[in-house]
Amino acid sequence: MQNATVTDFxxxxxxxxxxxxxLATIKANGLPQLSPITPFYDKDxxxxxxxxxxxxxxxxxxxxxxxxxxxxxxxxxxAWATAEGTVELIGPGSDPNGPEVEALVDYYxxxxxxxxxxxxxxxxxxxxxxxxxxxxVTHVYGQSIR
Numbered sequence: 001m002q003n004a005t006v007t008d009f010x011x012x013x014x015x016x017x018x019x020x021x022x023l024a025t026i027k028a029n030g031l032p033q034l035s036p037i038t039p040f041y042d043k044d045x046x047x048x049x050x051x052x053x054x055x056x057x058x059x060x061x062x063x064x065x066x067x068x069x070x071x072x073x074x075x076x077x078x079a080w081a082t083a084e085g086t087v088e089l090i091g092p093g094s095d096p097n098g099p100e101v102e103a104l105v106d107y108y109x110x111x112x113x114x115x116x117x118x119x120x121x122x123x124x125x126x127x128x129x130x131x132x133x134x135x136x137v138t139h140v141y142g143q144s145i146r
Contacts, residue, residue: 011081011142015041015048018072018081019111023050023133025061025068033057039070040111041083046137048083049107054092054129062087068135074144081142083135091131096122103132 023037035058040049048070052059062068066087073080093100096119104125108115115121124130 009079009142009144011140012041012043014074014079014081014142014144015039015070015072015083015140016043018074021070021072023058023068023070025058026065027057027061028064033061037070038111039072040107041137042110048085048135048137049111050133050135051104051107052089052131052133054131059089059131059133062089062133070135076146078146079142079144081140083137083140085135085138088134088136089131090134091125092129093126096126100132101125104130107132 018041019038021037021039023035023039025033025035027033035056037050037052041047042049050070067084068087069082069084071080071082090103091100093104095101101122105115105118105122108121
């Protein structure tokens, strides 16, 4: 790499445009647990939303210790952003029309628009024991070298 220079960079803008990232949670032994995720960053609320599954390592880790970080990388690999904060987990829900599933519907609408079959989506959210991860962002940092 020749003459790489750090440029002015808006880490929050990269968080907002990225749909693939890595979630870091803390395992019981203190080491990080890394998981690929599909984040949605709400700049106005200062929150990142992610649909996760009950029973997975990341969910169990967050129920024990709600501190987490999410990292995203620009498609060309020359910029990254990390958001840190505390997580609230909503769900899983047992009622397709209950508040836990409604939170997942709201997440989907904000991240991807309208679903072609909301009844099917709601049923899958219950069957898969989906949980809405809400990370309240307390610190953002990152860098671009191009």
